[in-house]
Amino acid sequence: MLYTYSQSRKWYKGNTHVHTTQSDGGKSIKEVCEMYHDAGFDFIAITDHWKAYRKKESDPDFDILTIDGIEIDGNDASGHYYHIVALGPVADMTVDPCLERSIEILVAQHAFLILAHPYWSGNREEDIKKFPFHALEIYNHVCSWLNGKGTCAYLWDVALEDGLPLFAIASDDAHLLPAHPGWNGGWIMVQAEELTQTDILTALRKGRFIATTGPHFKSISYDNETIACTTGDIVKARLVGAGYSGDRLWYGGDVFNEFTFDISKNPRLKNSPYLRLEIEDANGKIAWTNQL
Ligand SMILES: [Zn+2]
Ligand SMILES: [Zn+2]
Incomplete structure (x- = not known):
């Protein structure tokens, strides 16, 4: 990171x-x-x-x-x-x-x-x-x-x-x-x-x-185990790594404003040469972090 x-x-x-x-x-x-x-x-x-x-x-x-x-x-x-x-x-x-x-x-x-x-x-x-x-x-x-x-x-x-x-x-x-x-x-x-x-x-x-193109990250924190964010209103959050590695959060379309990804038990993510985040709002607008 x-x-x-x-x-x-x-x-x-x-x-x-x-x-x-x-x-x-x-x-x-x-x-x-x-x-x-x-x-x-x-x-x-x-x-x-x-x-x-x-x-x-x-x-x-x-x-x-x-x-x-x-x-x-x-x-x-x-x-x-x-x-x-x-x-x-x-x-x-x-x-x-x-x-x-x-x-x-x-x-x-x-x-x-x-x-x-x-x-x-x-x-x-x-x-x-x-x-x-x-x-x-x-x-x-x-x-x-x-x-x-x-x-x-x-x-x-x-x-x-x-x-x-x-x-x-x-x-x-x-x-x-x-x-x-x-x-x-x-x-x-x-x-x-x-x-x-x-x-x-x-x-x-x-x-x-x-x-x-719409949603916003308010805070982004991470260490080698956990990535935690607060955001504006979103309905999806994605952690993106190399190849097919990744993780995602979705609650049936319900809006949320904070999320955490735990990568400690996911060796593929933990060993990915890069990690980045995407969030998506109810209108399909997306925000991208840089490489964490
Ligand atoms: Zn131009
Ligand atoms: Zn141009």
Whole structure:
């Protein structure tokens, strides 16, 4: 078990993938910030296509923390197609036909690299291993709406089973256009020290966040024997390990708000190279922890 969720640290709600009129989005940065602020978000990353957002001291305050970011895309030398969201204070970039070089530039600037909507892009496991991603999008709201390819749990589990410590992000990829109207459908809750870009990015690098399309974890504690959580209203909880190992709780559809998994008598779970949790609410919305 690798990563520590705190029992006391506050959760901040954020979206890591949004487009504005700086690229192909339908709303300005100001409008997007107002919408997300009014919907209860604490922070939002502005990730326009090949157009880095970098907040300056002189920029207006939007009543919501903005995180610097960019989305790049293209084919690698093998012809494999990628979309990559990079978070952090990266410099503006021009479209470069050499995707490898663009990724090198982002890595040199210490960006937090997210493999965006891998199912929609057609990515396979070999694609995840090729570049130093910190996370992948376990849920992308727009791709889910476009053709149902918004999730990628299989790819994530295969990567974890092979020892790749990837984190999972849920995002909107909001474009806010008539053809792409969806937003507030997938987000992360981050346990950061303070609501600042530095602290949010530090928490992301440590995996101190959960991804969700609705339900929420309030507390997550574990040792080598027991995993105990408190949550919002849910009807299912799943402990997911390698291969077919796992456990689940369900009470005929009744709502519950806390649960415990005892793995001490389950050698398959105890010896699994990774464990993660999923919870599900009555509407079928899901939340995912990172690897515990
Ligand atoms: Zn994309
Ligand atoms: Zn996008």
